[in-house]
Amino acid sequence: MLSEEERKDIEQELSHYEFKRAACIEALKIMQRHRRWISDETIEDLAPVLEMSPDEVDNVATFYNLIYRRPVGQHVILLCDSISCWVMGYEGVREHLKSRLGVELGGTTGDDQFTLLPMVCLGTCDHAPAMMVDDDLYQDLTPQKIDQILETYKNGKS
Amino acid sequence: MEKPLTKNIRPGEEPLDLKAYEHAGGYQALRKVLNGMSPKEVTDTVKQSNLRGRGGAGFPTGMKWSFVPVGEDAPHPKYIIANADEMEPGTFKDRVLLEGDPHLMVEAMIVSGYAIGADIGYIFLRWAYRTAEKRLRKAIGEAYQAGYLGKNILGSGYDFKLEVHVSAGRYMCGEETGLLNSLEGKRATPRAKPPYPQISGLWGKPTIVNNVETLCNVPHIINKGAHWFLDLSHTEDGGTKLYGVSGKVKRPGWWELPMGTTLGELIEEHAGGMQDGLKFRGALPGGASTDFLVEDHLDVKMDFTHVQEAGSRLGTGTAIVLDDKTCPVGFIANLEHFFAQESCGWCTPCREGLPWTARILDAIERGEGRMQDLDLLAAHSELLGPGNTFCALAPGAVEPLQSGLKFYRADFEKHITENRCPWR
Numbered sequence: 090m091l092s093e094e095e096r097k098d099i100e101q102e103l104s105h106y107e108f109k110r111a112a113c114i115e116a117l118k119i120m121q122r123h124r125r126w127i128s129d130e131t132i133e134d135l136a137p138v139l140e141m142s143p144d145e146v147d148n149v150a151t152f153y154n155l156i157y158r159r160p161v162g163q164h165v166i167l168l169c170d171s172i173s174c175w176v177m178g179y180e181g182v183r184e185h186l187k188s189r190l191g192v193e194l195g196g197t198t199g200d201d202q203f204t205l206l207p208m209v210c211l212g213t214c215d216h217a218p219a220m221m222v223d224d225d226l227y228q229d230l231t232p233q234k235i236d237q238i239l240e241t242y243k244n245g246k247s
Numbered sequence: 248m249e250k251p252l253t254k255n256i257r258p259g260e261e262p263l264d265l266k267a268y269e270h271a272g273g274y275q276a277l278r279k280v281l282n283g284m285s286p287k288e289v290t291d292t293v294k295q296s297n298l299r300g301r302g303g304a305g306f307p308t309g310m311k312w313s314f315v316p317v318g319e320d321a322p323h324p325k326y327i328i329a330n331a332d333e334m335e336p337g338t339f340k341d342r343v344l345l346e347g348d349p350h351l352m353v354e355a356m357i358v359s360g361y362a363i364g365a366d367i368g369y370i371f372l373r374w375a376y377r378t379a380e381k382r383l384r385k386a387i388g389e390a391y392q393a394g395y396l397g398k399n400i401l402g403s404g405y406d407f408k409l410e411v412h413v414s415a416g417r418y419m420c421g422e423e424t425g426l427l428n429s430l431e432g433k434r435a436t437p438r439a440k441p442p443y444p445q446i447s448g449l450w451g452k453p454t455i456v457n458n459v460e461t462l463c464n465v466p467h468i469i470n471k472g473a474h475w476f477l478d479l480s481h482t483e484d485g486g487t488k489l490y491g492v493s494g495k496v497k498r499p500g501w502w503e504l505p506m507g508t509t510l511g512e513l514i515e516e517h518a519g520g521m522q523d524g525l526k527f528r529g530a531l532p533g534g535a536s537t538d539f540l541v542e543d544h545l546d547v548k549m550d551f552t553h554v555q556e557a558g559s560r561l562g563t564g565t566a567i568v569l570d571d572k573t574c575p576v577g578f579i580a581n582l583e584h585f586f587a588q589e590s591c592g593w594c595t596p597c598r599e600g601l602p603w604t605a606r607i608l609d610a611i612e613r614g615e616g617r618m619q620d621l622d623l624l625a626a627h628s629e630l631l632g633p634g635n636t637f638c639a640l641a642p643g644a645v646e647p648l649q650s651g652l653k654f655y656r657a658d659f660e661k662h663i664t665e666n667r668c669p670w671r
Contacts, residue, residue: 107450153416155374170584171336214337214491
């Protein structure tokens with residue numbers, strides 16, 4: 090069931106559109122902000138509000154890279170694996186992140202802090218390799234830089 | 248040398264706010280069109296300037312606008328959309344404009360919207376551009392406050408609303424009709440054309456979708472005229488171009504230069520040449536979906552016409568450089584993985600053909616390739632080419648593949664005969 094707050098956020102979004110289903114992507118983003126990822130239950134909760142069937146909502150949810158249909162940790166690391174980053178050392182950076190976090194691509198650390206996901210070009214190719222952690226962009230990555238970045242999150246950066 | 252697009256941009260600093268932007272001559276183009284130019288005059292001026300789409304296709308902007316129905320009987324609301332879903336690998340030019348001068352984007356939307364009689368504008372922004380989102384929202388807020396947006400703009404009687412839509416991420420959102428579906432809350436699959444969006448676009452209403460850089464040229468063309476714009480260029484394609492270079496060069500970056508600057512000048516002078524100890528082996532001149540250019544092409548003028556004559560496309564004008572210590576097969580495999588993953592699955596050749604291509608390239612890179620795989624790859628680059636698919640994704644995807652097979656055939660063969668990647 091949608092919480093009071095979730096319902097309020099979604100209804101506000103719905104008011105911008107002539108058709109409720111048009112707000113589907115925005116509604117999914119709102120639910121993800123509240124619940125971190127989109128479970129089957131969330132899909133069921135959303136469908137009636139959007140006047141869609143759960144399958145129709147899932148059809149949209151599974152299409153977009155940034156809608157997570159599986160659980161993710163507290164922070165999501167989006168590591169660019171596209172061409173300029175690949176040329177500039179993506180593989181080394183990836184291996185370092187995997188060993189530091191002790192996870193494979195797609196995995197979440199045991200303490201639920203980080204999920205490591207490969208991501209398409211982040212549009213900062215003159216500063217490759219690059220990654221985002223949640224909303225923050227990090228450029229010109231090196232193993233040392235990555236260690237420093239991870240520390241700031243472990244020390245409670247929200 | 249004039250740099251209209253980037254004159255206000257100071258990297259590393261906050262962009263100009265409304266006051267500073269106005270002080271630098273901002274919103275003068277808006278005043279000019281509202282105080283005495285008809286929408287048709289605006290469109291005609293853009294036509295004369297020979298402004299061509301900077302998103303990659305190079306379609307003449309004024310001509311695109313002229314297909315929108317106008318007059319009393321025209322359907323409303325009409326829409327204008329800035330395609331700010333910059334997801335072409337190797338491309339980072341629109342980020343520069345959106346983060347660096349958000350008021351230019353806002354003014355460009357209103358002036359261009361006026362030309363087609365648009366009621367509503369959307370900036371369709373990719374999710375990764377978080378700084379751009381903040382800055383655009385602030386600029387839009389300031390523009391509403393100043394009366395540049397909303398009802399009866401500057402007392403002209405023209406009404407225009409502007410909103411930012413942040414995508415949930417998918418390469419297909421950059422395809423014009425995929426973008427429209429996404430804006431309607433659906434999967435970003437392409438639509439059949441015709442009808443073209445100019446007639447039946449968002450919610451079935453007349454819609455123009457233009458790239459960010461394309462639109463950002465418009466206020467300057469209005470202020471200074473079509474001839475001034477044509478004179479900025481080294482060639483027939485008007486204006487400046489926001490070029491970029493990434494890869495193992497000394498100074499990767501972006502530069503606003505006259506349209507038609509050569510590939511060699513970009514790499515040697517602006518990007519500082521190759522890193523020490525490395526040799527230039529080729530470049531994709533305009534993002535992942537353009538054919539390789541090689542050493543023989545360094546004197547090619549980077550505009551729509553000349554790059555096409557050289558067998559590639561200007562695309563987004565942001566070059567990705569291949570050096571001699573990077574494996575061309577691995578390079579192309581990376582590209583095809585991207586396209587296979589981002590294919591929307593709507594039509595069969597793209598959905599099935601691209602993953603197959605990526606698997607073959609992986610096998611060759613691992614040292615498990617066979618000579619006949621090269622014929623298979625060549626066949627795919629035709630089968631997935633223009634005319635066989637619903638949209639331009641797969642034809643774009645096979646451009647670096649077909650040209651890579653031509654220019655780096657010996658490297659492919661070496662992988663197969665030695666059963667290994669010589670670079671690993």
